Structure formats: C-alpha cells, structure tokens
Amino acid sequence: MNFKALYGIVFLLGYISFSQTNSYEISFDNAVHHEAVITATFPNVSSDTLAIRMSRTSPGRYALHEFAKNVYGFNATDSNGKGLEVLRPDPYQWLIIGHDGTVTITYTLFANRGDGTYSQIDETHAHLNIPATFMYAPTFADRKIEIDFKVREDLGWRVATQLPLSSGTTYTAPDLQYFMDSPTEISNYGIREFVVDGQTIQFVLHHNGTEEELNTYFKKVKKIVLEEKEVFDELPTFDYSKYTFLACYMPNASGDGMEHRNSTILTSTRGLANGGMDENLGTVSHEFFHAWNVERIRPKALEPFNFEETNMSGELWFAEGFTSYYTNLILCRAGLISPEKYIDELTGSFNYVWNSPALEFFNPIEMSYQAPFVDAATSVDPVNRENTFVSYYSYGSVLGLALDLSLREQNLNLDDYMKLVWKKFGKPQTPYTIEDLHNTLKEYAGALFGNMFFNSHIYNSDMPDYERLLGSMGVVLMKNLEVPYFGATAFLIGDGNGEIKSNLKIGSPAYTANLDKRDVITSINGESFPNGVQFDDYLSQFEPGDILKIEFERFGKPKSTEVQLGSSPIYTILPLEKEGGKLTEKQIEARKNWLKLE
Numbered sequence: 001m002n003f004k005a006l007y008g009i010v011f012l013l014g015y016i017s018f019s020q021t022n023s024y025e026i027s028f029d030n031a032v033h034h035e036a037v038i039t040a041t042f043p044n045v046s047s048d049t050l051a052i053r054m055s056r057t058s059p060g061r062y063a064l065h066e067f068a069k070n071v072y073g074f075n076a077t078d079s080n081g082k083g084l085e086v087l088r089p090d091p092y093q094w095l096i097i098g099h100d101g102t103v104t105i106t107y108t109l110f111a112n113r114g115d116g117t118y119s120q121i122d123e124t125h126a127h128l129n130i131p132a133t134f135m136y137a138p139t140f141a142d143r144k145i146e147i148d149f150k151v152r153e154d155l156g157w158r159v160a161t162q163l164p165l166s167s168g169t170t171y172t173a174p175d176l177q178y179f180m181d182s183p184t185e186i187s188n189y190g191i192r193e194f195v196v197d198g199q200t201i202q203f204v205l206h207h208n209g210t211e212e213e214l215n216t217y218f219k220k221v222k223k224i225v226l227e228e229k230e231v232f233d234e235l236p237t238f239d240y241s242k243y244t245f246l247a248c249y250m251p252n253a254s255g256d257g258m259e260h261r262n263s264t265i266l267t268s269t270r271g272l273a274n275g276g277m278d279e280n281l282g283t284v285s286h287e288f289f290h291a292w293n294v295e296r297i298r299p300k301a302l303e304p305f306n307f308e309e310t311n312m313s314g315e316l317w318f319a320e321g322f323t324s325y326y327t328n329l330i331l332c333r334a335g336l337i338s339p340e341k342y343i344d345e346l347t348g349s350f351n352y353v354w355n356s357p358a359l360e361f362f363n364p365i366e367m368s369y370q371a372p373f374v375d376a377a378t379s380v381d382p383v384n385r386e387n388t389f390v391s392y393y394s395y396g397s398v399l400g401l402a403l404d405l406s407l408r409e410q411n412l413n414l415d416d417y418m419k420l421v422w423k424k425f426g427k428p429q430t431p432y433t434i435e436d437l438h439n440t441l442k443e444y445a446g447a448l449f450g451n452m453f454f455n456s457h458i459y460n461s462d463m464p465d466y467e468r469l470l471g472s473m474g475v476v477l478m479k480n481l482e483v484p485y486f487g488a489t490a491f492l493i494g495d496g497n498g499e500i501k502s503n504l505k506i507g508s509p510a511y512t513a514n515l516d517k518r519d520v521i522t523s524i525n526g527e528s529f530p531n532g533v534q535f536d537d538y539l540s541q542f543e544p545g546d547i548l549k550i551e552f553e554r555f556g557k558p559k560s561t562e563v564q565l566g567s568s569p570i571y572t573i574l575p576l577e578k579e580g581g582k583l584t585e586k587q588i589e590a591r592k593n594w595l596k597l598e
Helices: 003-019 176-180 211-232 281-289 316-333 339-344 346-354 364-368 392-408 414-426 434-445 447-458 466-471 535-539 585-595
Strands: 021-027 035-042 049-053 071-077 085-090 093-097 103-110 125-128 144-150 158-161 165-167 170-173 184-187 190-196 199-207 242-249 256-259 263-268 475-479 490-494 497-500 520-524 547-554 557-564 571-575
Touching: 049 103, 071 085, 071 093, 093 103, 144 176, 158 242, 170 176, 184 199, 184 242, 190 211, 199 211, 211 281, 211 316, 211 414, 242 281, 256 281, 263 281, 281 316, 316 339, 316 364, 316 392, 316 414, 316 585, 339 346, 339 571, 339 585, 346 392, 346 571, 364 392, 364 447, 392 414, 392 447, 392 466, 392 585, 414 434, 434 447, 466 475
Parallel strands: 021 144, 199 242, 242 263
Antiparallel strands: 021 035, 035 103, 049 093, 071 103, 085 093, 125 184, 144 170, 158 184, 165 170, 190 199, 256 263, 475 571, 490 497, 497 520, 520 547, 547 557
C-alpha cells in the first residue's frame, strides 16, 4: 500500500471537512454587565456576498422574538484581518462583501433574561439559548459547527449542553438545525445522572441550594422519567445516547420550560428550599414528555423549523395540550402528588376552557393558529383575548382528559393511543398532520368513535359529556347555582370607587348591561364601592336574579345601568368520597387503572 498516498487522502478529507466547518468562540469578560463577545468564522465562501442573520424565532416557540435587537459592535474581516464592507438590507441581516473566501465576524451580545427563549449572562452563569446568542449564515445551514465556550474559570464555570464534546471547552454540532436546538448552561452547577436501557439521563442544576436537596430532587426526577417511559413503553433513541435536563433555579432567572431534541431548559425563581422541591416538578414532567410528543412525534407544519419567520401549526392542541394533560397525571402516577390533589387541580383548566366565549370563534385547530400572537409575543395595542382565545395548552389538556376517559369506557385508553402514534410517526420520525391523528384514532378505536371525537371536538368546539365521563371514575362535576355572577371584577381605586380592570366576557351580566373595561364604578344600589372587601365576597350577599343599580364613570362622564345577577358558571371537580359519596367497585377499579394506583 502506498502510505504516502493514503496519508494524502486522509489529510485531504480532513482539510475538506475542516474547510467546511463554521467555527464560533464566545467569551464573557464583561459578564457583570451582561455582555458576551462572539466571534464566528465562515471559510470557503464562494459567493460574492455572504448573508449573516440573527434568528427571529427559537425552537419550541411559535412567535417572533427579534433577537437582533441585543446585538451591537458588529464588524467583519477577511482571512488577513482586513475590514470588510457590511450592508444592512433589513433589521435581521448583515450582507458582507469584498471578502477573500473567508469571513470572520465579531459582535457584542447583551443578554439578561434567563429562560427558555432568551439568554442571560452575569457572574452567576452564562445561560445561552442558541438562536438568541449566535448569528448564522443561511447558505451554510448544512455545515458542521464548532463552538469554543471560553468559560470563566475564576467563577468555577463548566459547560452543560446536548452538544457533543470535541475537546476542552469546544463542542460540535452536525448542522445549523441541531446547533440552534442545543441550549447551553455554563455555571458552577451540580449534576446527577442515571442510565436507562443503555442511555444516560443527566440532571444539571444551577442553584443556591445544598447537595442533599439536589439528591432528594433528583430522586423525584427519576420517578418522572421512568413513569413517562411507561406511557410509550420505551425511551426515544437520544442522539449520542444522552438526554440532559438543564435546570436553573435562581432568583435572577425567569420561570419557564423549553423542550429540545435531547435536552430541556427548566428555569424558576423558586429554589428547592423555598417551594421548588414540589412546585418545579410540573415543568420537569411537561418538558420531558416532549421528548416524545413534539420533538419526535412532530407536526409536519414545524418541519423544518424556520428561523426567519413564525412556524404556524394547527396541531398544538395535541403537541402542547396532550402533553399538558399528562403533566400532572404523570406526577400522580409517580406518587409525587396525591390523587385528590390531581383531581382537584383539574378544576382550573376545565373552567378556563369551557366558560370561555372564545369557543364560539375558534376550534382547537384554529386556536393553535393563534400561537404566533400569544406565545410570549408582545404588542402594545389592546386585544380581546378574554373573549377570543383559549390556550391550546389548556384546551388540549381538557380534550386529552375527555379522550382518555371516553376510551376507557370501551376498555381502551389514551396511553395505548399515544403508543400507536409513537410507533407510526414518532419512532420513524415521520412528521404528522391532523388527518394522521384522526386516522390513527380510527385505527385504534374504530371509525365510528374516531370520527365522532374529531368531528365534535377537534373540527368543532362541542363540549364532551364530562359529567358522565368523570362520574365513571368516581369524580363529581357540579355547579353551585346559588352563587351570584356579575361577570366582571372591579378593584378599589380609592374614594369609594372601583375600576373594572379587564375585558368583560361576552354574554355575562355586566357585559349585557354595557359595562366595559376601565369603567369606574362610583356606587352600587346607592352605596359607595365596598372598601376593604374583595368584590366577589361583596357580591355573596346577593342572589342570582337580584338587580344591582350601578352608577359609574366612563371617560370622566357619569353614567348608570342595571345589572341582573346570574348564576355562577363555575364548575367544581372533586372526588365523590369528598362529597360523602361511596365509590362502586367499578369506579374504584376504573380510577385505579386511570391513575395507576396500587
């Protein structure tokens, strides 16, 4: 064998590989003022002009976030350090011309929000969401990426990320999509891990607590992981055989959770010693379930993820909503919350969804289309969300409950439906459509049932028969029709006056009486607005059907109206035994199977 020729081939392949690799470096010398300095080099540029962009979106989010607003001090040079001309055709893009085949850019990033969407840099950590941090070249989306994190050794920082380690503090990504989907926590964190079926589950925690608190919390995280595995019968095959929870429970963080392909961001201001030991578990449960449902059981509308504009999906009631249904159900099955607590907490989402006028306007698919306007999106003009929007998280959650209990009436269950969806679309990683979900339900439960559920509750907004469905589990759904209902909440603003602070619900007594947001109530039945009493408590002295004479001011002018109180639309959901009832053997067995009770 000609070893010189072989060496030459290996060298050439290595050179080609290196020349097709985009490299980044990030340093944090001015972390105290929330700044990072980032350098990126793009070799082998064949076009006259290289377009560099800052992302406008982030994986797991469905709205625009305009990360370019936090970038400044931008400059570009060629391989010899010569300054290059930079044009700005729009706020998100830098066009670099006059290069010699290599372009190196440098810029400063300001970052001070620690959550699943943005980045935060200070002397406690560098919490990096990649699209909020790094510019990219769209024409090189398929190139390998190397990133050197210049950690602050004086602060004891280490790197935690789903990116594979190359050496030292240098990590790699096979392409842009993987890079953008790989959040990174750099701090003096604690870490625990365990192995499940040959794959490593890591839990990284940046917090101010103790090692013993981390040990206790990690035991709970393990229970969640294993319980969610039971739903699908297996873990996903994680890239590089590793999944990493990146938890940051610090007072400078912002509460959030954000799923990624082989990791998730978990942020909270609650430390483990001040409520986080239990209150943060819901986010752990929700985000890890996404490792199946949305990361691999993936809506076709989200493929490939678009970093230049919003990704609109009509499947979020399933991707986010069914995941929300399992969030607390998993905690209950894992023994981390009691069955009574789980059942009691169904009430909030149930009332929020089924008492909303928004269902007159949008079905779950159309509600999912609203995500670009509500998913941490911002606007300054008033909107009518109280009447036109129900979160696809909550909407999908209560529909997941209805589907699960409806299937159980036929000796089927939602777990097995999810397994089938996993096998058909998640495991082979074939993006799905709403029609695919519909057809899979028909395959699992029969065409009659599948058509009924989708035609009534997905393509339309009909309410399932929850009283019957919950009753089969020994759970009571009821209203107290003797509680009066006004339809607006007013808050004391002084001088015996109260202001209506939110939009009134369509059809409510106050809405029908033509009261509106920002109206100032000056008297009720000739008396001043109640002082020192919650408005709902004040109303409790009345009965449904009573008429209240309301004097109020609108835009500084006095007005009057009459409000005839209705009956409260609020439902209560509670275990039958809590009402003094006795469960039948059938109900006991059904609840045991539903909640996986011993």
